Amino acid sequence: xxxxxxxxxxxxxxxxxxxxxxxxxxxxxxxxxxxxxxxxxxxxxxxxxxxxxxxxxxxxxxxxxxxxxxxxxxxxxxxxxxxxxxxxxxxxxxxxxxxxxxxxxxxxxxxxxxxxxxxxxxxxxxxxxxxxxxxxxxxxxxxxxxxxxxxxxxxxxxxxxxxxxxxxxxxxxxxxxxxxxxxxxxxxxxxxxxxxxxxxxxxxxxxxxxxxxxxxxxxxxxxxxxxxxxxxxxxxxxxxxxxxxxxxxxxxxxxxxxxxxxxxxxxxxxxxxxxxxxxxxxxxxxxxxxxxxxxxxxxxxxxxxxxxxxxxxxxxxxxxxxxxxxxxxxxxxxxxxxxxxxxxxxxxxxxxxxxxxxxxxxxxxxxxxxxxxxxxxxxxxxxxxxxxxxxxxxxxxx
Amino acid sequence: xxxxxxxxxxxxxxxxxxxxxxxxxxxxxxxxxxxxxxxxxxxxxxxxxxxxxxxxxxxxxxxxxxxxxxxxxxxxxxxxxxxxxxxxxxxxxxxxxxxxxxxxxxxxxxxxxxxxxxxxxxxxxxxxxxxxxxxxxxxxxxxxxxxxxxxxxxxxxxxxxxxxxxxxxxxxxxxxxxxxxxxxxxxxxxxxxxxxxxxxxxxxxxxxxxxxxxxxxxxxxxxxxxxxxxxxxxxxxxxxxxxxxxxxxxxxxxxxxxxxxxxxxxxxxxxxxxxxxxxxxxxxxxxxxxxxxxxxxxxxxxxxxxxxxxxxxxxxxxxxxxxxxxxxxxxxxxxxxxxxxxxxxxxxxxxxxxxxxxxxxxxxxxxxxxxxxxxxxxxxxxxxxxxxxxxxxxxxxx
Numbered sequence: 119x120x121x122x123x124x125x126x127x128x129x130x131x132x133x134x135x136x137x138x139x140x141x142x143x144x145x146x147x148x149x150x151x152x153x154x155x156x157x158x159x160x161x162x163x164x165x166x167x168x169x170x171x172x173x174x175x176x177x178x179x180x181x182x183x184x185x186x187x188x189x190x191x192x193x194x195x196x197x198x199x200x201x202x203x204x205x206x207x208x209x210x211x212x213x214x215x216x217x218x219x220x221x222x223x224x225x226x227x228x229x230x231x232x233x234x235x236x237x238x239x240x241x242x243x244x245x246x247x248x249x250x251x252x253x254x255x256x257x258x259x260x261x262x263x264x265x266x267x268x269x270x271x272x273x274x275x276x277x278x279x280x281x282x283x284x285x286x287x288x289x290x291x292x293x294x295x296x297x298x299x300x301x302x303x304x305x306x307x308x309x310x311x312x313x314x315x316x317x318x319x320x321x322x323x324x325x326x327x328x329x330x331x332x333x334x335x336x337x338x339x340x341x342x343x344x345x346x347x348x349x350x351x352x353x354x355x356x357x358x359x360x361x362x363x364x365x366x367x368x369x370x371x372x373x374x375x376x377x378x379x380x381x382x383x384x385x386x387x388x389x390x391x392x393x394x395x396x397x398x399x400x401x402x403x404x405x406x407x408x409x410x411x412x413x414x415x416x417x418x419x420x421x422x423x424x425x426x427x428x429x430x431x432x433x434x435x436x437x438x439x440x441x442x443x444x445x446x447x448x449x450x451x452x453x454x455x456x457x458x459x460x461x462x463x464x465x466x467x468x469x470x471x472x473x474x475x476x477x478x479x480x481x482x483x484x485x486x487x488x489x490x491x492x493x494x495x496x497x498x499x500x501x502x503x504x505x506x507x508x509x510x511x512x513x514x515x516x
Numbered sequence: 517x518x519x520x521x522x523x524x525x526x527x528x529x530x531x532x533x534x535x536x537x538x539x540x541x542x543x544x545x546x547x548x549x550x551x552x553x554x555x556x557x558x559x560x561x562x563x564x565x566x567x568x569x570x571x572x573x574x575x576x577x578x579x580x581x582x583x584x585x586x587x588x589x590x591x592x593x594x595x596x597x598x599x600x601x602x603x604x605x606x607x608x609x610x611x612x613x614x615x616x617x618x619x620x621x622x623x624x625x626x627x628x629x630x631x632x633x634x635x636x637x638x639x640x641x642x643x644x645x646x647x648x649x650x651x652x653x654x655x656x657x658x659x660x661x662x663x664x665x666x667x668x669x670x671x672x673x674x675x676x677x678x679x680x681x682x683x684x685x686x687x688x689x690x691x692x693x694x695x696x697x698x699x700x701x702x703x704x705x706x707x708x709x710x711x712x713x714x715x716x717x718x719x720x721x722x723x724x725x726x727x728x729x730x731x732x733x734x735x736x737x738x739x740x741x742x743x744x745x746x747x748x749x750x751x752x753x754x755x756x757x758x759x760x761x762x763x764x765x766x767x768x769x770x771x772x773x774x775x776x777x778x779x780x781x782x783x784x785x786x787x788x789x790x791x792x793x794x795x796x797x798x799x800x801x802x803x804x805x806x807x808x809x810x811x812x813x814x815x816x817x818x819x820x821x822x823x824x825x826x827x828x829x830x831x832x833x834x835x836x837x838x839x840x841x842x843x844x845x846x847x848x849x850x851x852x853x854x855x856x857x858x859x860x861x862x863x864x865x866x867x868x869x870x871x872x873x874x875x876x877x878x879x880x881x882x883x884x885x886x887x888x889x890x891x892x893x894x895x896x897x898x899x900x901x902x903x904x905x906x907x908x909x910x911x912x913x914x
Contacts, residue, residue: 120632120780120787121656128631128790129783158585165579173575181563187556187765221619221768221797228796233526234518250793257794258519367585368802370619382518385527389518392526395648396655398626399619403801404766 192219223359246479295446312351590617621757644877698842710749
């Protein structure tokens with residue numbers, strides 16, 4: 119018998135993957151410009167020129183140096199560059215020793231969870247949530263405890279989080295700016311969450327880790343800045359990836375920060391190294407470690423996303439759709455026009471609109487529209503969204 | 517409490533890492549040319565020019581295309597290129613659907629093991645063996661069963677393997693060309709092993725997977741060719757990496773082949789996809805998938821290793837050391853001059869010779885000398901090996 123869980127994980131239908139595959143087929147049938155594919159989170163803006171130039175420069179160095187193994191935690195140079203950058207931006211005093219380079223955000227998460235989890239522990243996630251959280255939590259033989267976000271604005275419901283904490287709670291995963299809702303958690307709420315976690319730690323005599331999944335940190339559109347969570351709560355892992363900020367999703371490069379203020383930080387850091395080893399990671403890709411060392415402060419150009427966000431939010435709101443105003447990331451969270459989001463997503467397909475039903479993220483009745491697409495796609499999709507709305511208005515009128 | 521196993525894996529002393537760190541310090545003290553560091557398996561020959569040229573070419577393409585997510589199993593292009601290359605070389609009929617791109621050989625192994633393992637299963641390894649096998653086996657909550665290689669030539673002891681098979685045996689890991697001994701397993705022995713595994717499968721009513729860990733496939737020095745194991749035994753995973761053949765160890769790029777002749781091959785392939793997902797791998801690094809697509813048949817230049825191998829083997833044999841003649845990979849397996857290989861390795865340090873004691877690989881009394889170093893290092897080290905031998909001869913004479 120092979121491993122049944124792995125078989126199921128590898129063969130279970132994924133709404134996102136299925137929509138994407140459908141979109142590929144449909145584009146081949148009727149032309150790419152006629153399908154409005156909002157299914158994915160693949161950045162549409164190119165990596166900044168600094169990345170290209172860094173790669174070209176690195177190709178001048180001896181290849182046996184550029185492509186060599188790095189230490190498991192990453193080369194000292196890139197870790198120092200990241201620590202320095204964080205210190206400049208967040209007024210902190212991190213060193214290279216606090217950072218562990220990873221093969222992207224998913225690796226950051228699976229490693230952080232595995233480092234601290236013992237079988238039977240619980241991790242709290244805020245629904246709607248990125249579905250792989252549950253996969254990584256269950257891989258560590260732990261329980262994924264879903265706590266709904268506030269239903270009006272999809273911000274943290276801190277009381278509900280505190281109520282969900284038990285003696286088995288090992289961690290809380292927060293993702294701000296949020297995939298799929300676009301919410302950014304303000305400092306006041308995160309401070310309140312930190313206080314709640316400290317209260318519970320004291321009451322239960324446990325350690326509760328906050329796992330801050332932050333690939334969208336730089337993708338914000340004014341409004342509240344994105345608070346630096348380790349400065350608010352000491353037991354925070356920062357799980358970062360350059361997939362979105364530098365448009366390098368396929369290159370799998372990110373990091374884990376284990377802040378020195380974390381309880382038993384050096385032991386936890388060792389467990390992070392151990393978890394990376396146990397899962398089969400040897401080191402993060404070497405060339406891109408060197409690229410990040412050179413591009414750590416390359417600006418993230420969010421203007422294209424901002425224009426998309428405005429056109430889409432205004433366009434859909436004007437048509438009568440209920441949308442959560444996105445403060446960050448590149449997703450619009452829109453109420454489905456019927457309670458069954460999957461049925462709504464199916465109906466939308468008839469108008470060549472590919473939107474992800476919220477069931478994929480653990481809640482019902484909404485869809486995620488990824489606006490990391492061309493601006494033309496946004497503009498050209500609005501008449502189709504108008505027709506979709508008319509179909510539902512007609513149904514209701516009948 | 518954090519996870520104790522992860523903490524231990526991340527903090528346990530590793531003879532290889534410690535030797536390497538000692539070497540770095542020592543080189544800073546007395547000059548790089550005065551330390552003979554044979555501790556690592558980091559290829560000393562540069563990646564072939566084809567790799568450089570492919571990267572430069574890819575930098576001409578739109579970055580949002582080059583660096584995009586690929587499907588979890590890898591881009592169709594590189595998988596097709598690899599299947600075609602294998603078919604040309606081994607007279608097989610694989611397709612892209614039989615291949616799953618990985619983040620290097622360790623990922624290939626951890627994913628293959630996790631895909632088929634259930635808690636309590638057993639995996640057989642041939643001692644001496646790459647120490648991470650045990651880590652990945654234990655991560656899947658299985659037992660690592662060590663079967664010694666034949667003591668004269670470090671070839672497979674097939675009778676001992678067959679005797680070690682129980683109803684719980686899920687797999688046997690073989691590594692040819694071998695790290696650390698340099699042995700290459702001939703077709704006759706692998707055929708005999710295949711027959712033994714089939715006998716046991718029939719007898720026990722189980723499926724036993726052969727996991728062929730093959731990063732050194734192309735690094736051979738004449739003598740027997742490296743047989744294509746899936747053509748001898750149907751339930752074979754091939755775990756490959758380009759770390760050694762293209763000198764890209766830091767870039768983490770390899771693959772798993774699930775041959776269509778494997779029992780329930782499509783289900784196993786799905787489990788491989790699921791295991792990759794569960795462990796936190798999203799896709800293999802995208803740029804290097806494209807590089808491999810273009811360089812799949814780039815020649816592996818083993819001439820530098822061949823020259824090192826000859827100088828080292830002849831040099832040490834002439835000095836009276838007992839060495840296993842290496843048929844492949846870039847390691848020489850040498851009998852320590854006292855039973856305690858760790859003590860011998862310590863003594864060798866006084867002569868600036870850094871050699872890895874065999875205890876790291878699950879056997880006693882030998883050392884591994886990695887000859888993927890400059891030829892100068894080999895030549896200049898021989899007088900030090902001569903002095904080391906004299907010290908032991910003097911001790912014995914006393």
